[in-house]
Amino acid sequence: SQQGEEDPQALSIQEGENATMNCSYKTSINNLQWYRQNSGRGLVHLILIRSNEREKHSGRLRVTLDTSKKSSSLLITASRAADTASYFCATAMGYSTLTFGKGTMLLVSP
Amino acid sequence: NAGVMQNPRHLVRRRGQEARLRCSPMKGHSHVYWYRQLPEEGLKFMVYLQKENIIDESGMPKERFSAEFPKEGPSILRIQQVVRGDSAAYFCASSPASDYGYTFGSGTRLTVV
Numbered sequence: 561s562q563q564g565e566e567d568p569q570a571l572s573i574q575e576g577e578n579a580t581m582n583c584s585y586k587t588s589i590n591n592l593q594w595y596r597q598n599s600g601r602g603l604v605h606l607i608l609i610r611s612n613e614r615e616k617h618s619g620r621l622r623v624t625l626d627t628s629k630k631s632s633s634l635l636i637t638a639s640r641a642a643d644t645a646s647y648f649c650a651t652a653m654g655y656s657t658l659t660f661g662k663g664t665m666l667l668v669s670p
Numbered sequence: 671n672a673g674v675m676q677n678p679r680h681l682v683r684r685r686g687q688e689a690r691l692r693c694s695p696m697k698g699h700s701h702v703y704w705y706r707q708l709p710e711e712g713l714k715f716m717v718y719l720q721k722e723n724i725i726d727e728s729g730m731p732k733e734r735f736s737a738e739f740p741k742e743g744p745s746i747l748r749i750q751q752v753v754r755g756d757s758a759a760y761f762c763a764s765s766p767a768s769d770y771g772y773t774f775g776s777g778t779r780l781t782v783v
Contacts, residue, residue, distance in 0.1 A: 593772075595774075601777075603774040605771035648712055660705075660713040662712040
């Protein structure tokens with residue numbers, strides 16, 4: 561089964577609003593990463609948060625990690641139409657490869 | 671720095687033919703990963719390689735699929751005797767070390783007719 565599961569599966573908001581996506585996982589991790597994929601394109605790495613970190617920021621992105629609940633959230637503030645994409649969380653256990661969830665499809669309407 | 675280069679972008683093969691997908695990692699990256707993505711789904715891990723070594727092939731089907739990352743040249747994912755179920759987008763990624771973020775290529779879309 562998938563290590564990471566994103567929630568919701570789809571999210572539709574208006575420009576300027578904030579978008580929050582959640583990821584839950586099952587086993588202990590070394591780090592958790594978020595990626596964006598525009599339709600038909602490769603994935604773009606957004607942010608990596610290690611298991612000993614609780615929060616990281618990158619521009620309009622804020623990621624939190626709660627290892628006790630085995631969950632993470634990605635917040636995109638002041639969303640833009642260009643943020644429309646699928647967002648995936650991926651987990652790494654130890655120094656193994658990344659396991660991806662099925663993603664959240666975000667639609668930002670002008 | 672050209673990023674991760676995959677070719678071809680699109681590949682059409684008839685059932686029973688061979689498909690060869692190429693991936694050149696970012697300069698300085700020695701770790702290469704192959705993933706497969708079906709429509710509306712996430713990425714499924716296939717294989718992890720370093721130069722001349724397969725580190726983890728737990729996601730590779732036991733038959734017809736093979737991968738290599740030779741000392742010189744790109745990484746190759748080979749699918750022999752393709753079937754319709756092999757139709758998917760195949761993504762390659764690279765990283766400088768095993769606990770870094772990945773840089774993905776644009777993918778190869780394989781269609782088996």
